[in-house]
Amino acid sequence: MELREFFGDIWGKLSKEEQTLFLESARLVSYERGTVLKNSTDQCEALYAVTRGILRVYMISEEGREVTLYQLKEGDFCLFSASCILSRIPFPLLVEAQTDVTLYRIPAQVYQSVLQTNIAVSNFTSGIMSNRLADILWLVDQILFKRMDSRLAAFLCSQSELYHTDTLTLTHEQIAAHLGTAREVVSRMLKYLQSEQMIVLSRKEIRLTDKESLSLLAGDA
Known part of the structure; x- marks a missing residue:
């Protein structure tokens, strides 16, 4: 430009x-x-x-x-x-x-x-x-009024749109820094999302497998 x-x-x-x-x-x-x-x-x-x-x-x-x-x-x-x-x-x-x-x-x-x-x-x-x-x-x-699982789902969806990919190269610590929370909280929430088959976790990567469910969980977050 x-x-x-x-x-x-x-x-x-x-x-x-x-x-x-x-x-x-x-x-x-x-x-x-x-x-x-x-x-x-x-x-x-x-x-x-x-x-x-x-x-x-x-x-x-x-x-x-x-x-x-x-x-x-x-x-x-x-x-x-x-x-x-x-x-x-x-x-x-x-x-x-x-x-x-x-x-x-x-x-x-x-x-x-x-x-x-x-x-x-x-x-x-x-x-x-x-x-x-x-x-x-x-x-x-x-930060004040939304649940962490909704905030995390919204963050993952927004990063997918920003980078034009369903596979995000992010560590748990980096996500925690974005959201202003502890790494342990992020790790726990990511495992929950994986158990619900919305994402698949691997080393330094998160693959979004059910963006529709993630969007519903994000709601107005």
Whole structure:
């Protein structure tokens, strides 16, 4: 994807100078799977526009437990990587390459300079932020009010759709990090799903054999 494609219709609402500023300042870079692009102590440096691969945005508790807030794929903007441009208060979030990724890095100060003067970019940014906050509120609802078996079924279904495969290469520990729970809980729930013939477990792989039943178990999770 070219950088202008990320902005959609609002690209035409940028001045020639603003378009040139974005095009000349953005850098196309690649990262290997597992690379932490941003940790919770990083300064506000850049926004990410994903052209290939998947990013994971997550938090870590004081006890070291992780929980995935949302995932970003091709065509998505990662605004929270430079959240200080919005509130001037950095969010303690981490961004990790869940696969090999290629993305544009847009300097935070460049984006902020256009954001402050162009109402179209301001509205565009507000829309993205609203969607991300909705994702986080949905996650809070899941953690507080949904059963773990439903959350796990929903997670497996979503990953199958995201990666376009019914065979997921995930460890129990990785799933626990996504869901913000203990590995032992995930192992117990996976064994239950296997006993119900919804999945088949093997070393570092989970094959979804009955996605219809998994979807029913997931419900509105």
